[in-house]
Amino acid sequence: MKIELYLPVYKQFEYEKKFALLELKQITKCFLIDKIESTELGYEFDLTDEARLPALVTSLKRLTYVANIKINSEIIDTYQGVLEKSCPVNGHQKRQPTRYGAHGIHEYKGKFNPQIVSSILHQFSPTKNSKVLEPFCGSGTTLYESSIKGFENVGFDFNPLAVFLANTKLASINLSLPLAKKEMICVISNSKKFADTIYLESNERLDYLKNWFDIEQLKKIESFRLCANKIKKKEIRDSLLCIASNLIKEYSQQEPADLRIRRRKSLLPERCFFEVVQEKAEKYFSSLETVSQVLPANLPVGTAKNIDIRDTLALKDYFDYFDFAITSPPYATALPYIDTQRLSLVWLELASPKNIKVLDSTLIGSRELKKSEQNKLKEDLVENKDKLPEKLHNLCLDMLGSLTDNDGFRRQAMPFLVYRYFVDMKKMFENVLLMLKSGGKFALVVGHNKTTLGGVVFELNTPSYLATLAEHIGWDVSEIVCLDVYHRYDLHQSNSIDSESLVLLQKL
Ligand SMILES: C[S@@+](CC[C@H](N)C(=O)[O-])C[C@H]1O[C@@H](n2cnc3c(N)ncnc32)[C@H](O)[C@@H]1O
Known part of the structure; x- marks a missing residue:
């Protein structure tokens, strides 16, 4: 046949x-x-x-x-x-649809496409009891994809917004659509009325938001949040908050397409915030309907936890627990995950305005570096205090040796940022090794990058560096597969990652 x-x-x-x-x-x-x-x-x-x-x-x-x-x-x-057929199509777009099911509920910088996760999972030949780990779960692409493929999963991320988004996507699996639609209509109608009377007091959070929104707009957004917060079912409440959070930058005084925080030059949208939230929510519920129609009932609901992947003690419940890990890790000078999402973090009460900077500086790949830390890192780098493999240590020394007085302060920090990144990723590799069972496989989708110091161009082959680092601490490097060129961010093209590789590791 x-x-x-x-x-x-x-x-x-x-x-x-x-x-x-x-x-x-x-x-x-x-x-x-x-x-x-x-x-x-x-x-x-x-x-x-x-x-x-x-x-x-x-x-x-x-x-x-x-x-x-x-x-x-x-x-x-x-x-x-x-x-994929259920994804909204813009014009005659022939691009791979990636926003199906709950994947499209909120943008997140550095999201990878769900198809690559799905394919890697299948190539790993899982059984129905396989458990999947995502050490940098971000908005939950690996987790949600694992859940809809029927695999138990757990993810970690230090950005509270990432954890909120990932858990909301995961909980969508058990969301009652008729109830969600009813609650959504009710919240929209209540918040429209409430927006006329709401009083916005003065406190750290609201003062911060007042700086970034016209007051009438902020009244609408805040009324929506307060009305949505009254919904008893967490999965419905959080879905509506996510949908609205994904729109607030569009309605703020920040330039929506800019990764960094800049005052907007483009015009504000003409359509009313409530109308757009309702439209997006309807589309979202219809994507979830497709998932529930095609996929089996009783899919496992995974979980995302707000844990620093370097914190070995906090991960101890998961030692020898997982069969696979799949991730797209941060880079040496990562995307500003926190900075771009400040409004959502503050609006959703996931971080206070004062905490944003601290949070940003704790993430792996952060560009924040205090002078005192730089001096300490210089000593560590020169002595290779953290016992990096020779190849990576030499790269950091070369970068340091290439600096001249003509390099600005960001470039002056590069050798130390790269050194700190390797040290952090080494810890991550050690912890993931502890969490995988023997024979467990680890896939990382990683981009290449480059930087110029003292006129010397450094092509940063991060996939190869990470493979070296992993091997150094006991992983077996099975393969590095070159993926094709992507062009991701128009505004920040110089920082964009134009080629990616898949690094495949195994715990022996
Ligand atoms: C490239 S993104 C992952 C995106 C994700 N694959 C997705 O599809 O949404 C890298 C993530 O690493 C997280 N991260 C950075 N440092 C971390 C740390 N120390 N512990 C846990 N997560 C961290 C960032 O918050 C970010 O969400």
């Missing part, structure tokens, strides 16, 4: 084509398929033992980079095919 598989309509990267085949081989391994042929539209093969067709179809429906399966003349959609 001939089985034909059709690829999605979006243009695939070379690595996605390669992954599609790897996943297919993995999934069909136990069905004694002789030969998989490539066709113009995808793949085809013969199934000799027709009694195994139902089991094969169940497995094929899980493929990430296949949209449909043709058997005899019947066309069956894969789960991924259905989820």
Whole structure:
């Protein structure tokens, strides 16, 4: 019997084509398929033992980079095919849809695409009891994708907004849609009335927000938050707060497209905040409806925890617990995760304005560096106090040696930031090693970067550096796979990551 598989309509990267085949081989391994042929539209093969067709179809429906399966003349959609079809399309966009299910509820810088997580998971050949770890869970892409694939999962992030977003996505799995729609209409109607009478007192939080919003706008946003906070069901309350949080920068006096905090030059949106929240919430609920229609009931709900991944003691309950880890880690000079999200953090009461800077400086890859810390790091770097592998220590020394007086203060800090990053990532690798079971696999999607010091260009091959670091502390480096070029941020093109690699490690 001939089985034909059709690829999605979006243009695939070379690595996605390669992954599609790897996943297919993995999934069909136990069905004694002789030969998989490539066709113009995808793949085809013969199934000799027709009694195994139902089991094969169940497995094929899980493929990430296949949209449909043709058997005899019947066309069956894969789960991924259905989820991607439900994504909102802008114009004639032929880009990979990544905002299906709960994935699209809130933007988060450094998000990776859910398809890569799904494919890596399948290539790892999980069993139904496999447990997935995400050491830098961010907005929860790995966690949510693991949940909808049926795997137990736990993630960690030190940014409270990331943890809030990830947990909201995870809880969406058990959200009652009829109730959520009712609550949403009620909150919108109550907050419209409340916005006319609300009094915004003076305190640290509101004074901060008053600086970034027109007062009438702030009244609307604050009324919405207070009315939403009255909802008893946490998963509904948090979903509505997330949807609104994703819009507030758009309605603020900050330039919405700018990663850094700058006063806005572009015009404010014309449409009323409430109207847009309602529209976004309706779209969100309809994406969740698609998930509930195609996926089995009783999916596991994972969890995201606000824990610093360097804090070994706080992770001790998870030693020898996970089968796999999948992440996209921060870079040596990371994206300003906290800075870009200041408004949401303060509005949602996840951080006070005073705490923002402290929070920012504690994240791995932060660019914040006090003079006193710089002096201490200089001593550590020169002596290699943290016992980095020689290759990485030499890189830091080269960077330090290349500095001239012409380099500004940001560049002067680079060798120390890179050194501190390696030290932090070493700790992370040690902790993830403790948390994985023996034989456990760890996948990292990592970008390359570059910096110029004293006129010398340093191509920072972070994937290779991280592999060196991991090997140094006992990981086995299975493979480094080059992924294709991405262009992510228009405004900050010079800092953008234009090529990425997948680093695959194993705990022996
Ligand atoms: C590239 S982002 C991850 C994005 C995520 N894959 C997603 O799809 O949303 C890296 C994350 O590392 C987190 N992070 C930085 N330092 C950390 C630390 N010490 N412990 C835990 N998480 C940290 C940042 O807050 C950020 O969310």
